[in-house]
Amino acid sequence: MDLILAEKPSVAKNIADALEIKAKKDGYYEGDAYLITWAFGHLLELYDAKDYDPKFARWQESYFPFIPTQFKYKVKSTYNKPDTGAKKQLAIISRLARRHDVRRIISACDYDREGQLIGDSIISNLRADKPVFRMLLNEWTKQEVLRGLKHARPNSELITLRDAGVSRQWADWAIGINLTSVATLKYQPGRGSVLNIGRVLLPTLKIIYDRDKEIAAFTPERYYKLVALFQTAGGATYEGVYTCKKQTAFSEKQGLEQVASLLPGKLARAVHVERNEKKEYPPVLFNLSQLQGHITNKYKGWTADKVLKIAQSLYEKKLITYPRTSSTALEESLVKKTAAVLKAISKGLPYEKDIRFTTSKRIFNNAKVESHSAIIPTYMLPKRLNTEEAIVYNAVKNRFLMQFMPPAEFLETTIHTKLEEGVAEGFFVSKGREKRADGWHQVEQVNGKETFLPNVEEGERLKALSGKTSDHMTTPPKPHTEKTLLHIMETCGRKLDKDDAEQLMKGYAIGTAATRADTIKKLKDIGYIHASGKALHCTETGAKLVEQFPVQRLFDLAFTGRLEKQLFDIEKGRLDKQSFLQSIFAFIETAVQEIKADETGKIESMAKTKKRQVTETLGKCPLCEKPVIETNKAFGCSGWKSGCPFVIWKNDKYLARFKKKPTKTMVKSLLKHGFVNVKGLKSKNGKTFSATLRYQQQGNYFSWVLEFPKRGDGQ
Template structure:
């Protein structure tokens, strides 16, 4: 008899077929002797829309809400371009899958969708919608290499064992549908003027928005304070100098300048004594293996133009090509059962590296630890070495590969020296502290060429007398906190704000918070949430910073269902889904909680005073052409982030970004008038530029194509030079 294997995507089906040596490809599936391998395209089925339950709900009316179906139903997913129509590709593939399952020679079905909540829902909605009586099994894999596929098919589980995972996935899907449909509808009716666009409300969307809003307000309300520091240069009897900072009661920042002025005056003609000296040898362990959030944070903070959504897409591509393990994981360590596999992978990866002889495999608790793995192990390379990668894939693959190899390199070590110096003057109560650091063993830092700055202190002895050769009193101003970036936002979402003061992503507290299931969203959905916040206009980006828009601010300040902004509330909901997965709670209890919450929330919104926080204009904007593209001759138009070529879909790269760094360095942003003049004359006079020293000046700017590529760079000419040209 034959088994039908259903994978989540065509590329994964091809991996399974290759592992089984099935060459016979047909329309929508591969057919072999014992297995037929077919595929979905992600979700082939989606939940009914409101109007599918009741045609009278097609037009939103306040009296129609709350709306909670007695039975949730599924339909073929909609065409992305024509929401009212079925996706014909999905319809055809579904028909093929059902035909295969119903064949007389088929006795079982194997779901090979991703081993997570979403994957379980994708497979089970397809299989159980058919109401088949044939035996259903589950293939649970963390990677799609041939070895793992063959091994996995020998260790299938009955799909009934996955019921808790399905319940968690269904609970998440239904809860988000009920909250999203009801609250988006009533909020749009209540707080928005004009139609054609909705005011998006979501269980994960709003708390994420609130994190960004809170940081923006913190920066806005920040009051800078002056503080002062006193540094003194000491000289040993051997003529070596070192610097110490004045500390009193463990404080080196002083708000009162007079205190330090007095100390500074008292330093004249004094000597000092070395009161204490400590030299410690310290170990620096490599950062843990990547989970998805840490990988996204690492890449988005290191490389310009990357978003967490893009990192996930590239990682997913590498996973489907069999080069890395499952990327949507929260764990930063590996299961202990993976020791032999990891050794094999390391052996493949290290060959030919300049530090190959320093790479030694060992079963380390820091790498292999069952108690710190939740569902999926950390992301690692597989034993298959990529033959060719795109530029983006190269960046993500090498980050994962390097992080894996680091675990088996020597631990880096440095020597830390602390000297405490006491000035020999009765009225100087405080001490001067000096810190030095010297890297002794580079170890794993070699892999990414992480440079350590050495601060070398001279050799001194306790009770040694030193002289004072210089002192400096400096003034400083406290700085506001920084805007959130995707990296810092992902950290707060991952831990639901717990341990958010910790910079160290490898701390035990951070890991415990991540593995508790108490979070905002899941590794798979956080990138999508950040992207959606941008798409619906609640946040915007400035370089790498995430900032609330006016609409985002108004929503936080006006929307009356405050629980949806509360990290504790959202964390508890995510924890409940986690508990359903672990069989500590049932689906029905959770859904009843969601239905009651939604009913109360709708009532709260209806009773709120009418306030318009968003006005949608239905007038079609006429697109103004600012001039001809210097590369291809098409029109230059204004977009949300820049002034670019209307021929961009065909590959034209001409653009002047609104947050252009060169102009920003002179405190200017490009304007429509400036771009028009530049395109017409090839040069534009820009007034009120600011120099590095803060002086204002006027200059001519050109935007010229680089000789070696299709990009453009600014050329600045001072007025005097231009005036000379004119006179000549």
Template sequence: MVAVILTEKPSVAKNIADALKIKGKQDGYYEGNGYCITWAFGHLLQLYDAKDYEPSMKSWKMEKFPFIPDSFRYKVKSSPKNRDFKDAGAEKQLKTIYRLMKRPDVDTIISACDYDREGQIIGDTIIYNLKVNKPVFRLLLNEWTPDEVLKGLDSLKSNEELRPLQDAGISRQWSDWVIGINLTSVATLKYQKGKGQALNIGRVLLPTLKIIYDRDQEIKNFKPENYYKLNATFQTSNNESYDAVYQEDKEEKFKDPTHLEKIQQALAGKKGQVLDKQVEHKKEYPPYLFNLSNLQGTITSKYKGWTSDKVLKVAQSLYEKKFITYPRTASVVLEESLVGRAAKVLEGLKQGHPFANEINFSKLKRVFDNSKVESHSAIIPTYLKPKSLTSDEEIVYSAIKNRFIAQFMPIAEYEETKITTGVDGVPGFFHSQGKVQLIEGWKKVEKIESKDTILPFVEMNEMVAIEKHELTSHVTKPPKHHTEKTLLRVMETCGKNFKEEDNEEMLVSILSGFSIGTPATRAETIKKLKDVGYITTQNKNLLCTELGEKLVETFPIKDLFDLEFTGRIEKTLADIEKRKYRKDDFLKVIFNFTVDSVLKIKADQEVTIHEVETAKKSVEVLGKCPLCGHAVIEGQKGFGCSNWKNGCKFVIWKNDKFLASMKKKPTKTMVKSLLKNGVAQVKGLTSKNGNKFDANLRYVKNPDNEYFSWKMEFN
């Protein structure tokens, strides 16, 4: 007899076929050695649209909402080019899957989709919509290496045991459909003028938008305050110097400079004395292994041009190529059952490593701890070492590999010294702090360079000369805009802003499922916020658009902006997985919430959040393209050649980094002048020091390619 294995993607089907040494590839599946291995392309089925249940729902009318179907049904997913038609590839593959499952010689069906909420329902919707009366089993793997595939096929689970995971997946899918369909439709009818892209309302989308909005408002309403510090440099008897800051009652920032001026006067002609010296030996452990959010945060903050969505795609590619374990994980430690496998991986990575003699495997509690693993262990390399990677894959793989190796390197150790220096007749003290790295340990692998101050050796009660002292003025700075790294952290911990990545309380929060979205969906949420026009990016910063601000300030369903509300929903979904909450009870709560929200929007005041411009703008020609002679026009993101479809690369981006570094954006006037005269006079540029200046700018083609660079000239 034959078993049909259904995977989530073709690449995974090939991995299983390779492990089973099956060469026979047919149209849409592999066959051999008692197995047919076929695949989906993610979701082949999708929920019915509202118009599929009720044809009159094809056009949105306020009186038709709220709309909640009596039972939810599935159809072949729509074509991305035209939602009114089925996706031809999906329909063809479904027919192949169903033909295989119905074959009389097939007695077993195995779902090998990803071991998570989404993977469970991808497999289950396909299998159970067929209504084939054959036993269904589950292949649960964290990596697709041959050893693990063969081991997994020997220890299959009945799919019935995964019912709670299916319930959680269905609950997420149905609740998001109900909230999205109803509130997006009603909000668009109520608050949008003109036809265009709908006002997108989502359970995870809005609280994420609110996080960015709140930070923008903090910055906008921030009132800078002046404060002053008194710095002094002392010289020891060995002619070594150290810097110190004046403190009084543990405070070193003073609003009134006159007090510090009096202290300065009191220093004249005096010496300092070392009143206290504390030397502490400290250990510094490596950061925990990567989960998806930490990996995305690390890569997006370290490398230009990376988004969390891109990190996930590259990590997914490495996973499907069998080089890393499952990336969509919230855990930062490994299951204790993986001790042997981790040791094997480390042994392989040690070969030829520059620090091989310092890498030693050990069953560490910081690395192996069942109590801190939620569904999937942290991301680590597999025992298969890649022979060639793309430059993007190399960046992500190296980060994961180095973080894994770092766990088994010596712990970094340093000496922290604190010196308290007093001056006779002065009420406060001068404080100095510095470090000496004793053992670099794991920091070598992570390439972390110390920027700490090193203090000279001093004796207790030693008299030191006052070399110089200076009163400095400072201004309090506003909080920084969110980046993808900081936003992912807030989403992961549902607003609990832990400073330390290794904070135990943070781990408990993540493990309980109390978060915004899941590791798999957070990158998608950030991307969607950009796509629907609620946020924009400036360098690495995320900022609310005018539309995003209006939505937060006007949309009346405040629960959807509340981190606690969204966190509780995500927590309940996690509890459904653990059999602590029933699917039907959860859906009842969501449906009631949706009905109440629709009625509240209907009764809300008449206000416009979004006005869609319907009149077609006449296109203004700004000049001739210096590359091909076609017209240069203004687009949404830049001023570019109208011949771009045929490959012309001339463009001046509106967020041009060179101009942004001087707090300028290109204008139509500037572009016209550049195209006509080859030069534009630009006023009010800002230097790094904050000074304003004027300059002539040229946009000059590079001699060896079709790209342009800025040249600055001064009169």
């Protein structure tokens, strides 16, 4: 019997389905050859400082720097108390691991450093004397689960991956607890709010700050252009932009107007005509950052964090491969599997005849794959997707299909036209672009701008009809969006060719594909940046922090990039964990002293000064008629302190049986009408149905009553 540990319940379900195990127990599945249990992400977390010493319950500058002699773990906590669900699940995993019929433990957590850390921290806590193996998968389809079990590797071969995860976790804990504590005491004494300092937070903030400063310092300048209209002997016309000494924009208008006034009726000649057939190839396969950038840029209201959550859900539903990847190509070993996926998802498409499988190096290239291949669909076709899931899934599917379509083809034409009489020193440039074949543009109906030019031959004589000058103003740099910010974080701020970026920058980055969305979200949540539409800007707090905080190395992209590169090197076995941690702890010692010695003023925090939201009343309590309101955990009577028992828990177990959670809309209907019609309920066999729900009092408590509409009653 093998015990398989999955990272989440949904993944455990996928494994159980693949192994055709139906028997679900409390916290695990049981079959003839396998037990399958799960975590809820991190079940264990690092000690807080006060767990090492009670004095840290109240911060004082003299207590810092503080580096534990030994980092310790405890059960994940909620509101400073051990999480009962995590504690229970750890006990279940421990009991299963100690069963006499369990011969080995297989970690099936995500194949990345965080997944390795989650699995190893739980398994080491078990102290079960059983061999440990690792299942390394990129998707949760049945075929891959069976293959992964067959080729499970000894967990000892993943020590460097675990060391990278531990190093990241310990380093970020030590930086956070020391610098956040001392900075808060120094710059916000007695305010009751925290000034968050982090290894990835601050350089990301600095990127936005620098762009805001560029925009603020920008001074618009006026410039001028001259456009002439020419006519061929056959009567066709085209425009050309005046170019002199490689310039098309000029600071003086008078000279251009003189040329424009002399143009009408003048003879000209096409001194240079160049025509080129150009092929445009599709953009490369998505990694996570590029998927996030694509969707946040294309659709209003989307954030990188939202894209990641939906992509993760599609991954757990077996519809796409592992999303937290930095790669934009596929492993060469996936050729056969990819061909099968392409065949499955291309059936019936209007451009199916144009799809041709190829093993191009642009698609299959081990040198461009780091841990996980690019994101692609699996062979499983979605039966039903909601609107948001469809946006993410179709983006992945379409980008995949594009790789196997012909290139789009264009005829690009350049004409240089010069006046024969020497009226002007320069010449006029005309550029045309005509689409000859749609190719991969068919997948998403890409409609690029086309400019048609008449069929002019080199040396042909022409006639200038008119000339017109136009006024323009230079524009400031655009504010960063999540798309542009993700790109800078991914490349550590360096401007590199798209196809070479992954090779040149392996390991150098601000955060990882898995953490960048959370970094941007946290910067918003703690009040360092804010979004205005798609644009990101620093708040006053964020700007003051950049300008006043003395540990300037934490704002340096190169410094943070080197730290990320060192974690990458630990993962690859090129650097040992202890050397990295020693350098981090030495940096912390110095940084703490720099903060203590700083004499700048307070830094205001917006994290705790947001406008207090007005609590919405959902209706009257059916028991005491006081307002029913929403809290983090429930919809309940505002008179609960007076003893009113009316409450609808958000994790209601009865509704959970039907894969449903109570919503604000449902509660409003219940309070107003006494019932609510609910769609999308799921039966035990997975079928979806609709029903009427009532929440009726039975003694001192309320319980749900499920009713089905009668035939012909119109419901």
